[in-house]
Amino acid sequence: MSKRKRSLSGIKPTGNPHLGNYLGMIGPAIELQEEYDAFYFVADYHALTTVKDPVKMRRLVYEITAYFLAFGLDPERAAFFRQSDIPEVAELTWMLSCVTHMGLLERAHAYKAAKDRGEEKEINHGVFTYPVLMASDILIYDSDVVPVGSDQIQHLEMTRDMAQRFNRAFDGEYLKLPEAKVRKEVATVPGIDGRKMSKSYGNLIEPLAPSKKLRKQVMQIETDSTPLEEPQDPDDCTVVDLYRLVADADEIAEMEDNYRAGGYGYGHAKQDLFEKLDQIFSPRREKYEALREDEAYLEKILAQGADRVRPIVDEVMERVRRAAGLGRII
Numbered sequence: 001m002s003k004r005k006r007s008l009s010g011i012k013p014t015g016n017p018h019l020g021n022y023l024g025m026i027g028p029a030i031e032l033q034e035e036y037d038a039f040y041f042v043a044d045y046h047a048l049t050t051v052k053d054p055v056k057m058r059r060l061v062y063e064i065t066a067y068f069l070a071f072g073l074d075p076e077r078a079a080f081f082r083q084s085d086i087p088e089v090a091e092l093t094w095m096l097s098c099v100t101h102m103g104l105l106e107r108a109h110a111y112k113a114a115k116d117r118g119e120e121k122e123i124n125h126g127v128f129t130y131p132v133l134m135a136s137d138i139l140i141y142d143s144d145v146v147p148v149g150s151d152q153i154q155h156l157e158m159t160r161d162m163a164q165r166f167n168r169a170f171d172g173e174y175l176k177l178p179e180a181k182v183r184k185e186v187a188t189v190p191g192i193d194g195r196k197m198s199k200s201y202g203n204l205i206e207p208l209a210p211s212k213k214l215r216k217q218v219m220q221i222e223t224d225s226t227p228l229e230e231p232q233d234p235d236d237c238t239v240v241d242l243y244r245l246v247a248d249a250d251e252i253a254e255m256e257d258n259y260r261a262g263g264y265g266y267g268h269a270k271q272d273l274f275e276k277l278d279q280i281f282s283p284r285r286e287k288y289e290a291l292r293e294d295e296a297y298l299e300k301i302l303a304q305g306a307d308r309v310r311p312i313v314d315e316v317m318e319r320v321r322r323a324a325g326l327g328r329i330i
């Protein structure tokens with residue numbers, strides 16, 4: 001078996017990924033395929049907490065698969081698979097549930113947010129138990145690192161906590177403790193209103209949206225009302241913050257100089273940001289559209305990915321079932 005460290009991550013299939021998903025997770029995760037044994041999956045079990053339409057679910061899974069391939073995932077190196085093709089994840093979720101306190105889950109951000117909205121009696125049990133499923137996703141592959149944005153750090157801490165509790169309960173090193181791998185500069189990519197870019201805030205820039213829509217999203221970035229002629233502060237503007245994440249050093253320095261000199265309005269800066277994004281992403285957009293057409297191919301990639309991770313799952317599940325005294329003795 002490979003001696004390389006294993007990188008694992010997941011993404012919920014919720015439509016067009018936004019720039020936060022791409023810069024915070026998809027890009028860094030794909031880069032790790034060079035050095036790590038890379039396992040990435042589309043989290044359809046997690047999506048089931050909200051998506052209740054089988055046709056839509058399959059469509060969303062194909063879309064995310066095509067996005068990862070268009071963004072450069074190499075299916076010969078990295079395994080890309082569907083979470084639900086490994087149903088043992090649900091079995092391990094139960095085993096972890098039995099060592100996890102309610103108090104821990106009550107501290108999870110998503111549950112707390114629902115509670116603050118007065119919705120804790122209306123959310124389904126899947127939302128409450130979401131962090132346990134996520135821990136199972138990670139632990140079932142003996143993962144070493146988990147590339148994610150900063151909003152997932154709490155889930156990673158909970159994952160380590162659950163692994164330790166399991167190991168302590170059954171007195172052995174059955175589950176490996178993973179580390180979050182968060183890139184500082186893209187840990188929280190801002191959205192067009194300056195808050196964290198997030199589907200729930202509707203403040204998105206979608207790099208693979210058609211050019212016209214992408215331009216419209218960039219033009220909607222909120223800025224202050226400094227008149228065009230006046231100098232502006234490049235360290236206090238979401239347009240520059242985003243430009244710094246995609247442009248090269250010379251281009252960034254030029255935009256910063258323009259800000260300080262004055263006579264360069266936010267409209268110009270937004271146009272420069274849009275052009276940069278369009279230049280980076282339009283070849284991928286075309287690739288995405290071609291891949292998305294070929295569902296048989298996407299299905300083949302997902303099946304191949306699931307086959308590739310299968311031996312690890314069998315090994316870990318045998319280890320934990322034995323530890324707990326479950327299943328028949330062979």
Ligand code: TYM
Pocket residue numbers: 008009010011012013020021022023024025026043046133134137138146147148149150151152186187188189190196197198
């Ligand atoms: P999801 O699908 O919400 O997001 C996918 C990834 O995108 C990152 N991200 C961001 N990074 C930087 N700036 C932002 N504004 C931004 N918005 C989103 C997220 O941090 C994430 O890494 N629970 C996970 C999916 C999951 C998972 C797992 C991840 C299920 N099982 C196991 C890792 C390991 C989620 O909902 O991510």
